[in-house]
Amino acid sequence: MRASGKSRNVTMSDVARHARVSRTAVSFVLAGRSDTSVSPQTRDRILDAVRDLGYRPNAGARALAAQRSGLFGLITEIVTAPFAVDVIKGAQERAWEDRKFLLIASSEDRADMAEAAVEKLLEQRVEGLLYAATWHRAVQVPKAAGEVPTVLVNCFDAEGRFPSVVPDEIGGGRRATERLLAAGHERIGFINLDPGIPAAVGRLEGYRQALTDAGIHPDPDLVISGHATADSGYDAAGRLLDLPDRPTALFCGNDRMAMGAYDAVRERALRIPEDIAIVGFDNQELIAAYLRPALTTVALPFEEMGRTAVSLLGSLIAAGDQGKTDGQPIDTKVTIDCPLLERSSVRP
Amino acid sequence: MRASGKSRNVTMSDVARHARVSRTAVSFVLAGRSDTSVSPQTRDRILDAVRDLGYRPNAGARALAAQRSGLFGLITEIVTAPFAVDVIKGAQERAWEDRKFLLIASSEDRADMAEAAVEKLLEQRVEGLLYAATWHRAVQVPKAAGEVPTVLVNCFDAEGRFPSVVPDEIGGGRRATERLLAAGHERIGFINLDPGIPAAVGRLEGYRQALTDAGIHPDPDLVISGHATADSGYDAAGRLLDLPDRPTALFCGNDRMAMGAYDAVRERALRIPEDIAIVGFDNQELIAAYLRPALTTVALPFEEMGRTAVSLLGSLIAAGDQGKTDGQPIDTKVTIDCPLLERSSVRP
DNA sequence: CTCGTTGACTAACGCGCGTTAGTTGGGTGG
DNA sequence: CCACCCAACTAACGCGCGTTAGTCAACGAG
Incomplete structure (x- = not known):
């Protein structure tokens, strides 16, 4: 007592x-x-x-005396995409294993907030920094981040100054397509995300690779670009389904589009997966698991990316302690597998 | 430079x-x-x-000398749950205003992890603690939390030792029902969550109050309990729709159930909102905003709860500094309004 | 000319801890 | 019997900072 x-x-x-x-x-x-x-x-x-x-x-006193805080900083754009917080979970768990504590700060998707966040974290004397984006892309990292080891998660630095951990978009695209091929489909429509972003580029590349490897020549008419919304998916799916020689399967650039595609399929009195098989991407649980039938989709490995990033950060810091960093930029880009989650929108 | x-x-x-x-x-x-x-x-x-x-x-050194860390601890059951993100966001913002930093720890929904989290946070000498649950209910708070001011978020302590901030379930139930009444509906079905939990009790109470106030006697046949899943919502909606004198509107205990209800409505070739109006609860963006038609629903004010909780915590700490706490349990229960979000599943 | 007084500073302690450089007292070997 | 060693400790410094209790020169009042 x-x-x-x-x-x-x-x-x-x-x-x-x-x-x-x-x-x-x-x-x-x-x-x-x-x-x-x-x-x-x-x-x-x-x-x-x-x-x-x-x-x-007293952790603070200990940090002061030992000259190491045991803290890692994680900066994320919490606002926009709820699902990206799985990064936090993975990072948190991995940090816990190393008896490190994660300081989480939000950048609110604004450059000045990101700067402020980095500043605050450095005041806490974090030993390293994680910078996570809600969607895979190139980012501008606040300069001050360079003062401690930093790892980018689900994004990368255009100038290649920081190592990063990103999803294997190409592999994911392959996997989705291969699954449909395995189910016997040969005419596979692809509803892509806005062109140019890494996810769109990678997934399309994977789609093509899988088809080519299976000896099928990719039909350009079966590839449509949309806008990452359900409405856009609905429209695109409609167009593909109304084709004279319509596809028997749809690979959707993300789950929201797949959600729209479901509606388009239903309107035409077609059944999933009997008449049309559908595969999504992202594994947004709230959509994929609750669609009827539940959506087979490729998952973005946020949690794993978080874990890996913390591991990487840990070794960077260890290397730094021994003076192994010689000021050279470490141009590492670790890609993490995107696993396929079987549900019910593709027949076995 | x-x-x-x-x-x-x-x-x-x-x-x-x-x-x-x-x-x-x-x-x-x-x-x-x-x-x-x-x-x-x-x-x-x-x-x-x-x-x-x-x-x-150096924040650590400052904390040591000043005897106050400027840190608040936030323990959440599942960091990755969408709700947690909003609580974190609100809390983060509010804390930032007071130049406090939020230490976020996850209990992974396990009692021992919660204890460990509290312990770790106390080692960091947090000035106060927030304890957030994924769904509104009574919780067991680790004893050690009593050592610093603590506020519960989206949950409450059965023994009333800690103040808490919770959603106004009754008000939310009223609001949803009143919206349907305003659209001219009189036979309103209610698909409730598992009986007994605060959300189910409160929302039902609000539903009844709204009907009674409108001079309508609540018909027990129109109230069905389910299990908070899309499938359960599908079943329950089916039963209500197959009633001889079927309802013209459905108030669903949460958005997942509403998602299932959509399917049941569609199967019967009925239109939303023309034939059947639907209101959900929780405002799970990924569902509500992307259903077709988009779902009108009552939002759980997670962000606001986070903000309020930090405010409350701040004043508790201030009071403690002046020795105003005399060991008495502070039995405060702040309820936060649940606003209705208009979308397209109820006619104007 | 002395005595406050006030403005503009500084010396020094302590916060709680990690860490280095000791200091003991009881063996062992020669 | 002495030199030596080792196990089992302890004294004391410093980490970076907030804070209290000064110091010191200048200046006006008596």
């Missing part, structure tokens, strides 16, 4: 006094240092005192 | 030396203290030095 109310926090000195040893001894025991010896009895006395007094180390 | 590379961080002493004053003077100027005087010239010299050297205060 601890003291209640405004009683000052228990410090290491309190523990030392209670255990009748020096504060140094307490520090050594708690740090688990094996190079300096402490007798088992003393050790136990100290640990007992810790328990009795309810001692809790 | 700052020194690059591994150069040690600039400290206050560096600034003092560069400005040819004592460190104390620098501290005073940066703290903006008006009780002790510093001549304008000196002030400028110091501020110039700060800029020249790129001085950035």
